[in-house]
Amino acid sequence: MSIAWVFPGQGSQKLGMADSLMSLPGAKQRFDAASEVLGRDLLQICNSGNSNQRNSLDDLNDTRNTQPAMFVVESLLVDDLRRQGRKASLLAGHSLGEIVALYAAEVFDDKTALALLKKRSELMAAAGGGAMTAILGFDRSQLEDLVEATNGVVIANDNSDSQVVLSGIPEAVQAVSTNLKCKRAIPLQVSGAFHSPYMEEASKAFAIELDQMKFENATVPVVSNADPIPMCDGDHLKQRLKQQMTTGVRWRETMEVMLNQEIKTLVEIGPGNVLSGLAKRSMAGVQISQLSTASDLGH
Numbered sequence: 001m002s003i004a005w006v007f008p009g010q011g012s013q014k015l016g017m018a019d020s021l022m023s024l025p026g027a028k029q030r031f032d033a034a035s036e037v038l039g040r041d042l043l044q045i046c047n048s049g050n051s052n053q054r055n056s057l058d059d060l061n062d063t064r065n066t067q068p069a070m071f072v073v074e075s076l077l078v079d080d081l082r083r084q085g086r087k088a089s090l091l092a093g094h095s096l097g098e099i100v101a102l103y104a105a106e107v108f109d110d111k112t113a114l115a116l117l118k119k120r121s122e123l124m125a126a127a128g129g130g131a132m133t134a135i136l137g138f139d140r141s142q143l144e145d146l147v148e149a150t151n152g153v154v155i156a157n158d159n160s161d162s163q164v165v166l167s168g169i170p171e172a173v174q175a176v177s178t179n180l181k182c183k184r185a186i187p188l189q190v191s192g193a194f195h196s197p198y199m200e201e202a203s204k205a206f207a208i209e210l211d212q213m214k215f216e217n218a219t220v221p222v223v224s225n226a227d228p229i230p231m232c233d234g235d236h237l238k239q240r241l242k243q244q245m246t247t248g249v250r251w252r253e254t255m256e257v258m259l260n261q262e263i264k265t266l267v268e269i270g271p272g273n274v275l276s277g278l279a280k281r282s283m284a285g286v287q288i289s290q291l292s293t294a295s296d297l298g299h
Helices: 027-038 042-046 057-061 063-083 097-104 110-126 140-149 170-179 197-211 234-243 251-260 274-282
Strands: 003-007 090-093 131-138 153-160 163-168 182-187 265-269 287-291
Touching (some): 003 097, 027 042, 027 063, 042 063, 063 110, 063 265, 090 251, 097 110, 097 234, 110 197, 131 140, 131 170, 140 153, 153 170, 197 234, 251 274, 265 274, 274 287
Parallel strands (some): 003 090, 265 287
Antiparallel strands (some): 131 182, 153 163
């Protein structure tokens, strides 16, 4: 049976998401390594606890913490699946989840992933001045016409037929959101216009970091955000990751690719159920499951 593993990105994090995973082999060591790279206690930031401690939701929602925290949690789940001998036939991740997918495909190790996410999250946190808004329930033709006619806004995340995220100059994002007939327009709490041309400087700096890293060929095909064609070649996967900050997350097309590849089971690996929800509405006939805790793994 063809199985796809998919990995969520920012927005799925929650306090306590690491609690049940600390009994897994290597969990403490992975968090210790991440904390050493970041210079702060990442496990404490992830832990559930009282709001007066450092592990408040504000700390976890800081993209400089969110991105490495999500990687550590999701990579520990991947490691346990490997120990159980479980395998996927296709991998994909939403935004930062793409880096987890590359780790799962053995393109690079956890140390490389943490170094990349430290740099990526710092660059994204520093790229201020932009806005993003989620749009639900809309006419795609009207949306595309408005985006084309409005300078300073792009479709950053094309998540499904009925859900996209706009990104760009705040005034431009607001103009499209206001003029578009839709069920809901939800401004997102972000520091910049992610996955848009306004991330060009950050993207160039991240590309320099990527050029210092060796990418092995993937052991399982990976569907990238910038180009949703399954790929194993390490150099091509690196080039696609270079493009990710300035191009959109083409998740709607990613799900279409999975259907065309005759994926029968989709497993969302990580906290939350965002990608599972999108799949339930877009991938008829596909069995969908979600792994986020040790008990989900059979522990």
